[in-house]
Amino acid sequence: MKKLSIAIASIFLIGATAFAQELIPDQNEKGKWGYVDANGKKVINYDYTEASAFIDGRAKVRKGNKWGYINPQGKEVIKIKYSEMKAWNGTYCKVAEGGSFDDGVLSGEKWGYINRSGDVIIPAEYDEIGVFTDGIAFIRKGDKYGYINDSYKIFIPCEFNAVGSFNKEGFCWVNKGGSFEKESPSKISGGKFGVYNLRGEEIVPVEYASIGTFTPWVYHWSKEELDKKEFYTKMIIQEAGTKRILVKSSIDRTKFSKIEMPINTDFFVSKKDDTTKNGVISAYGEVLIPADKFYCAFGPEEGIAPVIPKKDKGYNYYDISAKMLLYKNNVADTYSFQDGVAIQAEDLKASKGKTSKRQWYLVDKSGACISSKYSTIMPRKNDTYLVQIEDNSWGLIDAKGNEIIAPKYNKILPLSEGLLAARESENDKFGFIDLTGKYIIKPTFNSVYSFKHGYATVKTDNGWGIIDTTGKEIIPCQWNSLKFITQDNPQTQWVQKENNGPWICLDFATAKPLFDKGYANVANFNYAFEGIAFVWDNNNKVGVIDTTGKEIIPCSLTSYDLAKSAYEMMLKRGKIIWTKTDSYRFDLMHNDKRNSYQLTDRIHSSMWDY
Numbered sequence: 168m169k170k171l172s173i174a175i176a177s178i179f180l181i182g183a184t185a186f187a188q189e190l191i192p193d194q195n196e197k198g199k200w201g202y203v204d205a206n207g208k209k210v211i212n213y214d215y216t217e218a219s220a221f222i223d224g225r226a227k228v229r230k231g232n233k234w235g236y237i238n239p240q241g242k243e244v245i246k247i248k249y250s251e252m253k254a255w256n257g258t259y260c261k262v263a264e265g266g267s268f269d270d271g272v273l274s275g276e277k278w279g280y281i282n283r284s285g286d287v288i289i290p291a292e293y294d295e296i297g298v299f300t301d302g303i304a305f306i307r308k309g310d311k312y313g314y315i316n317d318s319y320k321i322f323i324p325c326e327f328n329a330v331g332s333f334n335k336e337g338f339c340w341v342n343k344g345g346s347f348e349k350e351s352p353s354k355i356s357g358g359k360f361g362v363y364n365l366r367g368e369e370i371v372p373v374e375y376a377s378i379g380t381f382t383p384w385v386y387h388w389s390k391e392e393l394d395k396k397e398f399y400t401k402m403i404i405q406e407a408g409t410k411r412i413l414v415k416s417s418i419d420r421t422k423f424s425k426i427e428m429p430i431n432t433d434f435f436v437s438k439k440d441d442t443t444k445n446g447v448i449s450a451y452g453e454v455l456i457p458a459d460k461f462y463c464a465f466g467p468e469e470g471i472a473p474v475i476p477k478k479d480k481g482y483n484y485y486d487i488s489a490k491m492l493l494y495k496n497n498v499a500d501t502y503s504f505q506d507g508v509a510i511q512a513e514d515l516k517a518s519k520g521k522t523s524k525r526q527w528y529l530v531d532k533s534g535a536c537i538s539s540k541y542s543t544i545m546p547r548k549n550d551t552y553l554v555q556i557e558d559n560s561w562g563l564i565d566a567k568g569n570e571i572i573a574p575k576y577n578k579i580l581p582l583s584e585g586l587l588a589a590r591e592s593e594n595d596k597f598g599f600i601d602l603t604g605k606y607i608i609k610p611t612f613n614s615v616y617s618f619k620h621g622y623a624t625v626k627t628d629n630g631w632g633i634i635d636t637t638g639k640e641i642i643p644c645q646w647n648s649l650k651f652i653t654q655d656n657p658q659t660q661w662v663q664k665e666n667n668g669p670w671i672c673l674d675f676a677t678a679k680p681l682f683d684k685g686y687a688n689v690a691n692f693n694y695a696f697e698g699i700a701f702v703w704d705n706n707n708k709v710g711v712i713d714t715t716g717k718e719i720i721p722c723s724l725t726s727y728d729l730a731k732s733a734y735e736m737m738l739k740r741g742k743i744i745w746t747k748t749d750s751y752r753f754d755l756m757h758n759d760k761r762n763s764y765q766l767t768d769r770i771h772s773s774m775w776d777y
Contacts, residue, residue, distance in 0.1 A: 190239060192218040192226075200228070202241075211241040227252065232268055236285075245285040250276050256299075258283050259319065264291040280319050288319045303365070305330060305423070314339070314363075322367030329355040331418070334425040336432055337365040338450070340418050343373050353422045360418070362426070362434060370452045375436040377445075380428050381413035381466030399578040403561075406581045406617060407553060408546035410502045410510060412473055413466025415442055433466055447472065455487050469504045471532060484509075484534065493534035499525060507532055508566050510544050510552075527554075529568045538568030548581040563587065563602075572604045583617035586636065599623070599638075608638035620652045633660065642678050650691055659692045659700075659714060672700075672716070682716030690727075696738075701730055723750035729757060 190202040190210055201213035202221075217229035225236045225244055235247030250273055251263040259280050266276030279291030289296075295307040302317040306325050313325030323330070323341065331340040345358025361373030371378055386409070393401050415435045418426055432450030436458050437443065446458035447467060456464045456472060463475040467487055474485045474492075481497030500512040508529050515524045529538040529552070538544075543555035550566050554574060562574030563582065572579070572587075577595070580588040586599040586607060598610030599618075614626040622633050622641065632644030633652070642649065642660050647668070650661040659681065660673045669685025672692075688703040692714060695701065699711050699719060709730040710722035719737070724730045733753050737745060 190221050323363050329422045332423045332425050336428050338426050339363050340426055355420050371434050371448050376440045377437045377442045379415055379417040379435050382416040382429050383411045384414040385409040385411045408548045410546045412503050471504050473501050538564055551582045553581055571602050580617050586618055588615045588617055620655045622652050653691050661689050720745045721747055723747045725754055
């Protein structure tokens, strides 16, 4: 009997839907709308200012300035009371109540959500509800903001003067009590900041004048500083790793901005707008360092945070789990821990008439010094550190502070592929030593670069060439200049015989030219795309060639970026031939000056196509 009832109900529903679809909106002589059947017979009275077709047994209608839905019998299934009804999002519809129209524009309305039965899901009491993005949307009531999810639940209360947008890690900043700046109307200042996650959990309590995350700070030598350095000192700086420490990076206070999290998910918090006296809170809401404990707390790594306990009073380390400083007295300088080891410095008291000196050493997580003290310790590279003593001699220590190579070399480059370029005095030649200090490649070179991709670029009295790890010359040392190898198992090598002369491509295995033509400048094969190289002619025009020297694109484009875009287009379109005419048109297409012309401008003839 139950099955029969369901069947009858289904037939009735199908019949009603079919009937509804036969009803046609119709307008009478007074401009009112109703519905007629296929024969033109009135079925629903002409009571509506606007009427739409029936879909799934319901039709959207308007009376005056109010919208709702009716069924085929003309009965309201969703009350005609809404100032506006947006398109349905599945089973939900964004609706507006109240407000007034001025020249057809609605203002002063309140927004909410209903379901297909007309039940209120979110009361129409919000001045604004944003577009759903990744399942969430902001809400605004008056000048207060919050967030709802796609289950139409408010998971961040609508009580904040400004909110950010959720970042990919699922965090969003909020502000209570702040105000927008006159000069930047979207930027909030003052008030208190906090952080919420996508579960609606308050990760950082809304009680801080400034918040943010931590960004790696690395000392970058300026070009001017490097240019003052001797050639190999500059090379050591460029090849060594970097001393780093995680420094504070404040949030962008522009409404709906995202929290940048480049390194980890710890937050810095401060009750001061200038971020001093800051603490650290984890992504789980755990207070790692209270906000009023230190003048400055840097980002923790491996459970330990470098800190400045008092302004201009040196550095220390704070052990997060032990909740204590490592040292009784502060030190002159320090960096973040890496695999349980950190580089640290102390200042020596200067004797009369002399400047103070700084000594560097390694420490472990207990704060114990685990190495000798040096005038310089370069940042870590391949688990080793280059060190320098007062007479400027260089050596190498490991990550446990053990001296691997005693500081006796005039110059030594960082460890690379198991070998180090070194010379014992300024008048000696360079060779390559292993970690025992033994010369694996005899010191016979005037100048060298470290091994990369299994090969090193070296210079003798006869010129530049390339050797392998046994010291064998792969590319004979007879060239004025050559391009550095940029990949494993190289097949080609660009060389230049004379200064400002053409670049020639050699077969890497035979060191013989692959083709005759040379170029004013070149980029290595496979640098940007497999099997091709970008080349420049004497007029600084760029083209593309393959390993046989065939021109895929003639040297006719005005920049590398244009040539790269042109080759990408060739690949995408399966284009085989590229002419100078193609380059001319491609240059025009990407010419900013040409693209800036207005409709009424006079365009110079050089800006026109053929």
